[in-house]
Amino acid sequence: MGRSVVMQRLNRRWAQVKVPGCGWVRFRLTRAELPVAKTFRVTFSNGQWHIAFAVVPAPITAPTAGGVIGVDRGVTITAALSDGRKLNCPQLTVKERAQIRKRQRRAARAPKGSEAKAAEHAKAARLKAREANRRKDWCEKTSTLLARTYDVVRFEKLNIKNMTRSAKGTVEQPGRNVRQKAGLNRGILAQGWGLLRRCTEQRAPGRVEDVPAPYTSLRCGACGWIEKKSRESQADFLCVSCGFTCNADENASVNVAAGQGGIPRPRQSAGAGGVTAAVSRSSAREPQPAWVGIPLP
Structure with missing residues (x-):
């Protein structure tokens, strides 16, 4: 079967794809080779256009001599490996976090429904999207490293949904330490625990195991x-x-x-x-x- 997506490579960094009803649209390459895909999706988010190709990643062959590695996920250290290595998911810098607080304060002071309020919210959202992109990139690269280096990858079995559940409670039974729990929830979600587990399973199907926590x-x-x-x-x-x-x-x-x-x-x-x-x-x-x-x- 041939490819249903028509693409052309322009140079090392750029290529173009034929979008029905629009013609040729340029996009920046994030991989060395053109994606082999049957379909794609174009979206607009946080002031930027994105194109995503539906590609099923090929599983990585086990090294046959890599042994077993254990991964302990935490907030201070994102992934501590049993061979002594410690991997940390990149976060926003101090300057970037200060910029988010600045935009949020300006948005809070702006009149309700004004363009200034929407503009400040959009600037803060772009900074948060930058953090999400870094987290996704780190999880993709780290999962590839684990799949190529080790035969079996074992994770702690964590119920992340329950761990990050809100402690606000109800009017009749209000929660305790709500602000502290909210900060812990943000710290857990910022580490990308679940995404790292899913990406590793995609790259090493059948070689990822869960151990009771x-x-x-x-x-x-x-x-x-x-x-x-x-x-x-x-x-x-x-x-x-x-x-x-x-x-x-x-x-x-x-x-x-x-x-x-x-x-x-x-x-x-x-x-x-x-x-x-x-x-x-x-x-x-x-x-x-x-x-x-x-x-x-």
Whole structure:
């Protein structure tokens, strides 16, 4: 089948496509080769015209010797890899954020329904669109890196929709710490957690796995002991059992790579080194073995 989209390359950066009813329209290339597509869509957003070609990306072949990599997603560090690398999604600069606040203040002071108000809102929207474009570009490149380098990519299974749910509440039952929760939601959404997971699945179909999230950040990556006190802070991990210490995100990514998630937490008694049995409600009458730490496979 031949291509239904007629395109011509003009130079290294520019090409043109034949739009029905409009004729030839130039567009800037974002890839080295012309896209092989059956259809395309032209849109206008934030004062700019965009053309998007419907192209199904070809899956990337596994390197066969890349092994397994664990990815722990966070707000401070976007993606901490189990091999020690830390990848951060690009954000707006301090100057750009100041420009957004400036445009928003001017829009708030402008008369309702005026052209000045609409113009200031449009300028702020263009800056926010710039951040979204950077996030999409980073996710595309990072997912390609993961698919080309590793055989299996494991992510923490996160319910991002529930994690970013508003805490505003209702009139009868208002929420608490609403402003803090709103700031956390913005920070999570700005990292592109879900987009990174989807892009990786597209490039490496069948090679992306989800690991249950519970206890991946509390489990020691060296001895396997699970204890809340080992998480000294948001950034530091110090195992109370073996003394292993490292970055908390890196330790969580090691557990994700090993597929160690959703394991019941052992409860330590007041005695030195003593442990208590993990008893479930359904089998409370049956004797349960004591947890003495869960070693890595």
